[in-house]
Amino acid sequence: MDLLVNPTESSLLRFTTAGSVDDGKSTLIGRLLYDSKSIFEDQLLAVEESSKRRGDEHVNLALLTDGLRAEREQGITIDVAYRYFATPKRKFIIADTPGHIQYTRNMVTGASTADLAIILVDARHGVVEQTRRHTFLASLLRIEQIVLAINKMDLVEFSEARYNEILADFEQFRGSLENKVNVTVIPMSALNGDNVVDRSANMPWFTGKPLLEHLESVQVHVGESEGTARFPVQWVIRPQSDEYHDFRGFAGRVASGTFKVGDEVTAYPAGMNTRITGIHTLEGAKEEAIPSLSYSITLANEIDISRGDLITKADEPPQHSPHIDAMICWFTEKPLKPRGKFYLRHTTRTVRASVPDLLYKVNISTMERVPGPTEFGLNDIGCIRLRCASPLFFDPYNTNRTTGSFILVDEQTNNTVAAGMILRAVGDESIKSTDEFAI
């Protein structure tokens, strides 16, 4: 295989993997790396030696991703592990997240940066509670594409009937979801390599693409370039040199949309209008700033703008309010209680925030709402109300993953204790409540 990926052509796909314990996630990743020749001899040798020491029958490809001592000892994945591989067509970043119920927070973490989620199902067990949880989380985090990987087909004699049964189960469950998710179903055996990289001769009845081919060709359009233009300011560049005496560049990464030189823009929270006079990089000035890339922008008027401010096109204002309702996933043992106080980090902005009300929890297996919770425990997901010390300038998470997301930081421990997705400003009922699970 030609591994000389052409950097001027190859794009990047970020995906996450989820499954129950023993569904064969790590084996699948090991297989992708192994069959795409992304595993090096010394890595394989080390894994072979460890497998032998542990008395494993096969080379245990899971050991490739389970890097920490405790993981190798217990044969589990504790934390999100990032893995990388490339084919001549694409580069891939995998977030491998553990399937244990207590590690929901890791799945949420891995999903937050993913364009695609692979959800593994054991062909013998079919759609189980974990499958529903993972699908729910993937859609909650607004992952665009889902691959339902029906693994261990070798253990059900590569049966098409079993495949159809699982498919029917999943379709029924999917029908109960309110929003559409793009799902691609692939039967496979990660252990033996069926339908991972190469088409399986054992399942001639399956006419779809093997996994890798699907990953190489699947289109992800986060829609950022068509979206409203958003530029959170990270840092103000003031060179203090003679050559750039009056230079005042607002540095940041375009969250969505496109900015052009000459565009009328508004800076928040000041709410002042001005015009883009320059889009700068070390390589020189650019005519436009496109999503995901980093620039520094100069503006026509002397406006007081600093880190945490948001620049948008003048005719595309963000929503703003100090009171918001949001879906959160709670990350720590210490429970969230009403009146809790936190630092809220939203784009490059940090504000103090308190939680006056816990609105409801979501049972992520049945997707039922449980109203009136007294607290949120580790891995709980649900809706809360937040009151911020100053207004947030945001878009609902539904429409913008960058300007619609936030984290909560504990004031005492400084730990990140929650991931949040903004639903709406309080009092704004224009968004129907049925949309809020975003499934």
Add this chain to the structure above:
Amino acid sequence: MSSSITHLQYLESEAIYILRETAAQFGKPAMLFSGGKDSIVMAWLARKAFHPAHLPFPLLHIDTGHNFPEAIEYRDWFVKEVKATLVVGSVQKSIDEGRAVEEKGHNASRNKLQTVTLLDTIEQHEFDACLGGGRRDEEKARAKERFFSHRDEFGQWDPKNQRPELWNIFNGRKNFGEHFRVFPLSNWTEMDVWQYIRQENIPLPNLYFSHQRRVIERHGQFLDAETGFVQLLDEEKSRIKEMTVRFRTVGDATCTGAVLSDASTIDDVVAEVAAARQTERGTRADDRRSETAMEDRKKEGYF
């Protein structure tokens, strides 16, 4: 992410984002700089992040005293070129002051001692964040590393109790005396680094390209016999050979193995990396000490 940008554009922008977050969130950051390719790429990206201003932090070199002269020459040239400030933490000084004890024997290395010097230097200068060129693809413990990696007041890493990182929101809050290690190249692979060096035409120390060097073979690796830092066994002294080699990684001369290579240009190197069947850290004696050597060192405060 938009599919209209290349993976290198994405990685570059992500690294610039992290560099700017570091400058914005910390009071006194520093950038670890060894003259190795990863730190060179990181510093190159820092120029982009803050242009037309100078780097808003000093470069910090933890000097084992066992350097390849080419790496030091490059370091000094680069510092001048980007008008940066250089801070050097000396392992020799740590040894002289009794803060660190030199390893004994022919496999002796100052690799582990760097941790002492690094932590002392961080404390002395009150750095609250150290930017490092570590990549998750390098090693299995590094694969679990965060972009913003918390260190307690003893500089220790607790891999089982890390802050989750979501979207592109990074939490650098800490208590007095604690610090962060920040890794802007987390998502880069060795191949990405080389492709980027080629795309950007970044000058490198000539150690990375094929050259004639006197080496000895030990445990299947070619160790430098030119600088005199590797302690040779008597029987090894007669086995010194001049070979055509290059280095895939450049660290302390005592634990960085060379590979036989004719790759004399950046294109040759990219082709060689693409065809390589060994990881670059396969040439690092420091990782070979045990299955979890990197995790163990990182917990103590290593890079």
